[in-house]
Amino acid sequence: MTATNVAFDPKELEAKVKAMYRSVAEDPHGEFHFEMGRALAERLGYSPADLDRIPAEAIESFAGVGYYFHLAAIEPNETVVDLGSGSGMDTFIAALKVGPGGKVIGVDMTDEQRAKAERLRDRDGFRNVSYVKGYIEEAPLPDGVADVVISNGVINLATDKGKVFREAARLLKSGGRFAISDIVTASPADRGDGPAAGGAGGQSAVSVHLRQRERRRHEIRREEHLAARRQTLTRCARLHQSSVHGPKTAPPARRRVSREMG
Numbered sequence: 001m002t003a004t005n006v007a008f009d010p011k012e013l014e015a016k017v018k019a020m021y022r023s024v025a026e027d028p029h030g031e032f033h034f035e036m037g038r039a040l041a042e043r044l045g046y047s048p049a050d051l052d053r054i055p056a057e058a059i060e061s062f063a064g065v066g067y068y069f070h071l072a073a074i075e076p077n078e079t080v081v082d083l084g085s086g087s088g089m090d091t092f093i094a095a096l097k098v099g100p101g102g103k104v105i106g107v108d109m110t111d112e113q114r115a116k117a118e119r120l121r122d123r124d125g126f127r128n129v130s131y132v133k134g135y136i137e138e139a140p141l142p143d144g145v146a147d148v149v150i151s152n153g154v155i156n157l158a159t160d161k162g163k164v165f166r167e168a169a170r171l172l173k174s175g176g177r178f179a180i181s182d183i184v185t186a187s188p189a190d191r192g193d194g195p196a197a198g199g200a201g202g203q204s205a206v207s208v209h210l211r212q213r214e215r216r217r218h219e220i221r222r223e224e225h226l227a228a229r230r231q232t233l234t235r236c237a238r239l240h241q242s243s244v245h246g247p248k249t250a251p252p253a254r255r256r257v258s259r260e261m262g
């Protein structure tokens with residue numbers, strides 16, 4: 001396998017990620033390259049009984065990739081920080097587990113995601129949940145605030161993954177737990193860690209996705225081109241056949257028509 005260095009601009013990438021998750025919040029039934037919603041959540045392992053107790057609109061915009069609450073083992077009265085809380089589905093599930101004596105804090109950089117989560121929280125009375133605007137690489141929260149840090153499908157979007165893990169460690173109390181679901185690649189991917197990426201290392205799932213989509217478009221154009229070429233060659237071969245065999249061999253379409261006409 002060959003590796004190609006692809007330069008990318010972290011600011012441009014952030015703008016793309018924000019635009020995508022703005023749509024996830026505002027138009028969850030639009031077209032996305034990933035699955036969302038209740039069927040996905042149930043398939044991943046969320047209990048229908050828990051899902052019935054949280055806002056349905058948060059579930060519609062759920063864009064996580066796995067289930068980790070059994071690993072997180074959240075207890076009543078604990079404080080949980082959700083890195084990349086989106087429209088809030090996991091914060092509401094965590095709120096059920098910490099109960100009224102606990103606290104859940106969601107961190108997200110996309111205004112529309114936080115606005116939706118806040119609206120649903122206020123409507124349905126989840127008083128133990130709050131949201132802060134910020135990056136998961138630099139959460140605007142004090143050291144040692146959390147018993148548990150959770151994150152679902154977000155770290156793959158970060159350009160500096162090491163920074164996110166260090167931030168999770170900073171946010172955790174001594175002996176705290178860190179439970180995440182995320183996407184990894186089993187084979188070496190072409191990395192965007194050239195000078196243009198500021199040596200940040202790694203690449204985001206969005207940049208991989210955009211490149212894969214471009215590659216697929218190219219393949220489709222090539223397949224269409226080959227199909228058109230095959231058709232032309234078939235037509236040429238038919239013409240050649242009829243000119244070699246003379247007018248006795250009528251083209252198949254005409255024969256069928258004359259048979260139908262009796």
Ligand SMILES: C[S@@+](CC[C@H](N)C(=O)[O-])C[C@H]1O[C@@H](n2cnc3c(N)ncnc32)[C@H](O)[C@@H]1O
Nearest residue numbers: 021062063064084086108109110135136152153
């Ligand atoms: C795949 S969604 C997951 C949301 C939520 N965990 C869920 O399961 O539905 C990614 C979310 O992470 C947020 N996000 C991505 N990169 C971020 C970053 N570097 N800092 C803060 N939020 C980020 C996006 O705004 C989006 O809401």
